[in-house]
Amino acid sequence: MTFPDPNLDHIFRPRSVAIVGASNDPSRISGRPLRYLKERGYKGKIYPINPTRDVVQGMKAWPSLADLPEAPDVAILAIPSTLIPGVLRDGAVIGLKGAIIMSSGFAEAGEEGAVLQAEITAIAQETGIRILGPNCVGLFSTNINFYGTFTQSIDRDVPPLGGVAVVSQSGAYGGYIAYLASQRGLGINYWVTTGNEADLEVGECIAWLAGRDDVKVIALYLEGVRKGPAFREGLARARAAGKPVIAMKVGRSAAGEKAAQSHTASMAGSDDVYDAIFRDYGVYRATTTEEQLDIAEACLTGPYPVGRKLGILTLSGGVGVQMCDAAEVYGLDVATMPEDAGRKLKKLLPFAAVGNPIDTTAQVMNDMSLLSENIRIVLEEGGYDMIVFFLTTTPAADAYAIPIRDAILKGLRGQKDKLVVLCMGAREEIRKSYREMGFLVYQDADRAVQIAGALTHFGQAFATVPRHAPVPLGRRVEGTGPMSEHAAKKVLASAGVPFLTEVLATTAEEAAKAAKTAGGPVAMKVASPDIQHKTEIGGVALNVATVNVRAAFHRLTHNVAEKAPDATLEGILVAPMAPKGIEVIVGTITDAVFGPVVMFGMGGILVELVPDVTFQPAPFDLDTAREMVARIKAAPLFDGYRGAPKADTEALAQLLSNLSLFAAANAGTLQSIDLNPVLVLEDGKGVVALDAVVERRSA
Amino acid sequence: MTFPDPNLDHIFRPRSVAIVGASNDPSRISGRPLRYLKERGYKGKIYPINPTRDVVQGMKAWPSLADLPEAPDVAILAIPSTLIPGVLRDGAVIGLKGAIIMSSGFAEAGEEGAVLQAEITAIAQETGIRILGPNCVGLFSTNINFYGTFTQSIDRDVPPLGGVAVVSQSGAYGGYIAYLASQRGLGINYWVTTGNEADLEVGECIAWLAGRDDVKVIALYLEGVRKGPAFREGLARARAAGKPVIAMKVGRSAAGEKAAQSHTASMAGSDDVYDAIFRDYGVYRATTTEEQLDIAEACLTGPYPVGRKLGILTLSGGVGVQMCDAAEVYGLDVATMPEDAGRKLKKLLPFAAVGNPIDTTAQVMNDMSLLSENIRIVLEEGGYDMIVFFLTTTPAADAYAIPIRDAILKGLRGQKDKLVVLCMGAREEIRKSYREMGFLVYQDADRAVQIAGALTHFGQAFATVPRHAPVPLGRRVEGTGPMSEHAAKKVLASAGVPFLTEVLATTAEEAAKAAKTAGGPVAMKVASPDIQHKTEIGGVALNVATVNVRAAFHRLTHNVAEKAPDATLEGILVAPMAPKGIEVIVGTITDAVFGPVVMFGMGGILVELVPDVTFQPAPFDLDTAREMVARIKAAPLFDGYRGAPKADTEALAQLLSNLSLFAAANAGTLQSIDLNPVLVLEDGKGVVALDAVVERRSA
Numbered sequence A, B: 001m002t003f004p005d006p007n008l009d010h011i012f013r014p015r016s017v018a019i020v021g022a023s024n025d026p027s028r029i030s031g032r033p034l035r036y037l038k039e040r041g042y043k044g045k046i047y048p049i050n051p052t053r054d055v056v057q058g059m060k061a062w063p064s065l066a067d068l069p070e071a072p073d074v075a076i077l078a079i080p081s082t083l084i085p086g087v088l089r090d091g092a093v094i095g096l097k098g099a100i101i102m103s104s105g106f107a108e109a110g111e112e113g114a115v116l117q118a119e120i121t122a123i124a125q126e127t128g129i130r131i132l133g134p135n136c137v138g139l140f141s142t143n144i145n146f147y148g149t150f151t152q153s154i155d156r157d158v159p160p161l162g163g164v165a166v167v168s169q170s171g172a173y174g175g176y177i178a179y180l181a182s183q184r185g186l187g188i189n190y191w192v193t194t195g196n197e198a199d200l201e202v203g204e205c206i207a208w209l210a211g212r213d214d215v216k217v218i219a220l221y222l223e224g225v226r227k228g229p230a231f232r233e234g235l236a237r238a239r240a241a242g243k244p245v246i247a248m249k250v251g252r253s254a255a256g257e258k259a260a261q262s263h264t265a266s267m268a269g270s271d272d273v274y275d276a277i278f279r280d281y282g283v284y285r286a287t288t289t290e291e292q293l294d295i296a297e298a299c300l301t302g303p304y305p306v307g308r309k310l311g312i313l314t315l316s317g318g319v320g321v322q323m324c325d326a327a328e329v330y331g332l333d334v335a336t337m338p339e340d341a342g343r344k345l346k347k348l349l350p351f352a353a354v355g356n357p358i359d360t361t362a363q364v365m366n367d368m369s370l371l372s373e374n375i376r377i378v379l380e381e382g383g384y385d386m387i388v389f390f391l392t393t394t395p396a397a398d399a400y401a402i403p404i405r406d407a408i409l410k411g412l413r414g415q416k417d418k419l420v421v422l423c424m425g426a427r428e429e430i431r432k433s434y435r436e437m438g439f440l441v442y443q444d445a446d447r448a449v450q451i452a453g454a455l456t457h458f459g460q461a462f463a464t465v466p467r468h469a470p471v472p473l474g475r476r477v478e479g480t481g482p483m484s485e486h487a488a489k490k491v492l493a494s495a496g497v498p499f500l501t502e503v504l505a506t507t508a509e510e511a512a513k514a515a516k517t518a519g520g521p522v523a524m525k526v527a528s529p530d531i532q533h534k535t536e537i538g539g540v541a542l543n544v545a546t547v548n549v550r551a552a553f554h555r556l557t558h559n560v561a562e563k564a565p566d567a568t569l570e571g572i573l574v575a576p577m578a579p580k581g582i583e584v585i586v587g588t589i590t591d592a593v594f595g596p597v598v599m600f601g602m603g604g605i606l607v608e609l610v611p612d613v614t615f616q617p618a619p620f621d622l623d624t625a626r627e628m629v630a631r632i633k634a635a636p637l638f639d640g641y642r643g644a645p646k647a648d649t650e651a652l653a654q655l656l657s658n659l660s661l662f663a664a665a666n667a668g669t670l671q672s673i674d675l676n677p678v679l680v681l682e683d684g685k686g687v688v689a690l691d692a693v694v695e696r697r698s699a
Helices: A032-039 A081-094 A111-127 A171-184 A202-210 A228-240 A254-263 A271-281 A289-301 A319-329 A339-348 A368-381 A398-411 A428-435 A445-463 A485-494 A508-518 A546-563 A622-631 A649-665 B032-039 B081-094 B111-127 B171-184 B202-210 B228-240 B254-263 B271-281 B289-301 B319-329 B339-348 B368-381 B398-411 B428-435 B445-463 B485-494 B508-518 B546-563 B622-631 B649-665
Strands: A016-020 A045-049 A074-077 A098-101 A130-132 A138-141 A146-149 A164-168 A188-193 A217-222 A245-249 A310-314 A386-390 A419-423 A440-442 A503-505 A522-527 A540-544 A571-576 A582-591 A595-602 A613-617 A670-680 A687-689 A693-696 B016-020 B045-049 B074-077 B098-101 B130-132 B138-141 B146-149 B164-168 B188-193 B217-222 B245-249 B310-314 B386-390 B419-423 B440-442 B503-505 B522-527 B540-544 B571-576 B582-591 B595-602 B613-617 B670-680 B687-689 B693-696
Touching: A016 A032, A032 A045, A032 A146, A074 A081, A081 A098, A081 A111, A111 A130, A164 A171, A164 A202, A164 A289, A171 A188, A171 A217, A171 A289, A171 B319, A202 A217, A202 A228, A217 A289, A228 A245, A228 A271, A245 A271, A245 A289, A254 B319, A271 A613, A289 A440, A289 A445, A289 B445, A310 A319, A310 A368, A319 A386, A319 A445, A319 B171, A319 B254, A339 A368, A368 A386, A368 A398, A386 A445, A398 A428, A419 A445, A428 A440, A440 A445, A445 B289, A485 A670, A485 A693, A503 A508, A508 A522, A508 A546, A508 A571, A522 A546, A540 A546, A546 A571, A582 A649, A595 A622, A595 A649, A613 A622, A622 A649, A649 A670, A649 A687, B016 B032, B032 B045, B032 B146, B074 B081, B081 B098, B081 B111, B111 B130, B164 B171, B164 B202, B164 B289, B171 B188, B171 B217, B171 B289, B202 B217, B202 B228, B217 B289, B228 B245, B228 B271, B245 B271, B245 B289, B271 B613, B289 B440, B289 B445, B310 B319, B310 B368, B319 B386, B319 B445, B339 B368, B368 B386, B368 B398, B386 B445, B398 B428, B419 B445, B428 B440, B440 B445, B485 B670, B485 B693, B503 B508, B508 B522, B508 B546, B508 B571, B522 B546, B540 B546, B546 B571, B582 B649, B595 B622, B595 B649, B613 B622, B622 B649, B649 B670, B649 B687
Parallel strands: A016 A045, A016 A074, A074 A098, A098 A130, A164 A188, A164 A217, A217 A245, A310 A386, A386 A419, A419 A440, B016 B045, B016 B074, B074 B098, B098 B130, B164 B188, B164 B217, B217 B245, B310 B386, B386 B419, B419 B440
Antiparallel strands: A138 A146, A138 A188, A503 A571, A522 A540, A522 A571, A582 A595, A582 A670, A595 A613, A670 A687, A670 A693, B138 B146, B138 B188, B503 B571, B522 B540, B522 B571, B582 B595, B582 B670, B595 B613, B670 B687, B670 B693
16 A cells, blocks of 8 residues: 655644634633744734634634634644534635634544544545644744644743654653753654544654655654555655654553553554564664654664674773673674784784774773774774763863863774764763764663664664565355354455365264374364364364274264254364474454554464564465564574484465465455464374464454 | 671771882872872871882872771782782781772783682682672771772862762772762762672672661672572572662673683673672662663662552653653553543543653643642542653743742652652753752653653562572482483482383383382383483383283384493383473573572473573572473463363472472582473372482582
8 A cells, every 4th residue: 555645734734824713812722822933033914713712822813713814824723622523624714724723522532433534534524624633732833933833841941853753642751851852952843642643643644744855854753553555655665765663562461452442542553563563674773762762863873784783892891791791682793803903902902802892992092092993993804883882971071071081983984874872971061062973871880772773673674675565365155253263264264364174074973084084093073163172072083993983973973962962063173193393373353443463473382472473464475474484582492403304394384375365355244363273293294283263353 | 697897997987007019199099099099088097008118199108008097997918929829918917807809910810810819719718808809999988088999080170978878899890980970960979880899799799888877778799699699698698678679681692601710700690690689689780881770770769669550641742651661661651540530530630641651641730639639639549659750841931940840849748658750851950959959850752751760660569578498308409410311210209300100111020010009001112321312222112002012112123232332221200191281491500600590491492592490509499490380471371271171280389399408408419410201280280290300519
């Protein structure tokens, strides 16, 4: 699916704005937008609308949208919710293009509000007016001084100009990070809160922002996405444009998910599915607000390393060890120094540790050229993609602050593409003087390595060529509710899921014949759409020798007649006993927001308590399926672990991809598929699903 | 083991100090301690020792320790390493009590240095001089202005007086946090770096600090402990005194462990064992330096909640969800509001969300008494142990800053034992005004919840009555190297490890008789100390029917004669086939520092890739063993998971405790024990170990 370029210029960069319900009191919610626009020097036309006043906050006011001399690009609506549909229709008549609805009383407020919100959505679709909100805090665009918001967080200070864009479903969170950004001098060019998302949602906002040259990085706050395809489109555009998205997605805990649902009207998808979507588009998931802002700030500096090789430098040991630990957590490779480079370093600094971490020792303080040369060797000859350098508190001493900085700069000459992150204790003014020379500077060693990891995360995401999703196979699942095992297996087999050759025998003769064909002991079980728990009614016989098949047939049918007399018996399934293989679970779920998602993990009861599973949105190709197989922790089991034969991971990947195509093609009718267990046989012998449960959507 | 109160007053709080090798140049390493002592107003006697000068930095100098008019409490040694033994012996003659050795060139520098260090250790033991270092950066004691250190991190600013004590094995890390502490105004009364720990190590330092009234919390940096019992004693004293220990233990990654070993001469124990030790003594393990300092600072305020029930309050939603997620990570319980209290809240604030999080909405801004009453109801009637309150950026507005603060204080009247953590965006001066009223204040919501979690961690640790370790059983393992399976089982059985009844048959007749007694199919395997891999030589027969036992006996002995003609054959072990049970692994390792440690986890090959194991230092009692069983993720499997019968966890706990006593009693000769698998049978039927491998220490 591809989308047209979203044109939201009239909302984010309006040339004129009406404020419907503008209050004369500049401290009130309905008075603040006008005050902010006036105070901060918005250059477009401002039309306060107030039927009871000629002048509002010193400006000429108009009684209604219909009375305006022109159609404004956008109208800010701060009036009771029930009046909103009427005002929107008035706006449509004069050619209004966009609306920012701050009022609450919609889907978040119960059923009546939900009806009102649906009406607004319908108006947006009918009239083409794009709507932000309702129940949102608005937006601001710093470089045209457009403050279409009532957030109190910018009452005193506003964030400076800069390449960060903030997209937040929560007005409170958005306001909070706007405040923190202004405190730390982090520049935000665009800031938008999406509220109930009756029309515009995060995805389209991201897509528009991704296309702006004045946006370098996007900080996102999510409780739950409403429109999966638009969200993915937004993320795809951001990645294609090389713009990092740093997401704070809340609701990962059970309590958090409950709280998110009570707080907004959003339908939270499963957190695992979000992780899968984020992975697909290279979104970085932050867990703290400070982390989110630190990474956003670092992205403005860059660069984004494509490789993971980290050189750790220290002026003194100890903290180097801490940084090694951090490197493991953040996915960086503390690769050993190549021998040649190590020898050169040792010649330069005989007392230095030259492995990695590289401990220069304080010797370099006596001759700063040694430091420059050390850095040159590490980057040029050590082959590292980046370095993190722990400078202790040495730069805190006035005598050293600038000489060290310049010695590092000298060592970096001709290495501008390499990432250099510094960790040091020094006064803010000194750290600032380093930042001004293009260094990333942190006081916490863990954070310094985390930043290197985050920038590498984006470097690798941007270097990955997005795969084209394969075309789903034709639709095959009709009807509603559970399918019988036999029907499920039949339709899945036609989609490329291998099962044991299974014969539905309706007579003892047919059963005996099937067993003979199978050529060994067989498993027999009753086939009935009405019987879910076959074992409980004596409906399963395992390891039945060929000579005993007839008797077993009669016993099983007898058991059904006795224990489940009302069940429709389709016959007795006869299948060979399962071969030996590694037990895995494969399945699909249908996420309310993102549609079909394939799950894969290790089988057995333990997996529920110590999960080792991975999710991948469907459909996907064979390469993606191979990555999925390699992703679980138990993956080495497939590669001939402890002398066992290598398993047929290629067949497993094929199964996963096949299932993803099937699930995507049948997304409209399918609820879930469970293949449990699937046996992964020895390499070359394929995989086989022993059981299949297919659940269709309820009517 | 109990230790006498460590008296380190003469090192930490000396009344007089000699500086051997004091330099006239106050910027040099050997000149800085004297400069710091003079500049910062140390009130004790200072004796610079310098054989070539009469005056050093303006003070009278003495040619040697022997020339002093009195024995100083402590001598700081900043002279070449080879001169140190002589100076120490000189000191012993005049009655020197302590020495701080800053010089390097000892165990960290190779074999010769290690020999020199051993000499110093011997001198300490012979003479009773307590030694800090060598290769350390010294220590300081703020409230007597004793700066026996050359760390440059205090060159400009020193941390103020305050209840934090810093104990660091790394001079660089110690110096770094001293600097960060002085920047943030965090008070440090004692700061010590232990270097190579030839005599004094972290444990004794902690023990001494735990006994000081002017120490409220201990921040610890560890690469590897050298003396396990002393370390445990220190932690035990700290806990008994209600003093939190916040540890930064580095080397948890493979690269980090390697780097730690190259950086110091310490022998790093396994990281899992550290986690177990920390758990036993309630030590909090920090992963970032900022976290370590934030928690140390919070501990100075307290209180330490004993329960885990967290009430989350917000002035506006969104961030409440983020805090729910954080609560799960930090082990706090976002318990639902009791109905009665909820009704009262709803009556007070009709638009509020009154579950948990409790969203007061901005309504309280119009009437602050509502806020006070809200807080009173949550704490008094909601039964929460603590609250974390997200105030958005409201306190940033001058009109609200102080009224909100006072409204919260009013709501807390009579609730002084409850922990209240605030998260807000506001200028530093406003946040400071909150801190001055006793609030813990953070800008990051995740950090606010983390702090609540950390203080609760300590509240629970201090409320736990330490268990007395049971007395280990008598010593039973002699000799070195691997034991034969039969011998291993015999000695373990006598220590309370249940095995299947196994008969060592030396004739086919005996084997047949044993099988008859077993009363069903048996397992048979060759018993030989020389054969480790029995299956490979055809030395195992499973599921042997009673009638086939004689033939199997002959086949097995024949296989040994043919495939392993040189092996000593003790006979054939005959045992019943294993009953059904849950497969677990139980074992012991001998940690180089902390001695025997019992491991327990789920069995099977998967456990190596998706580990679910726990460690517990031996010996321990049955209650501790029960906690150990409950600690692994798969624990619900034992409690009748998915309709399976409940397993005999009591017998499992008994096995673990028995094994711990055995391992402790034989710590001198035992290297490791592996019981793999152990089957946990149905409740009341016990456990049974199917195999035992005992490794003794090499000679």
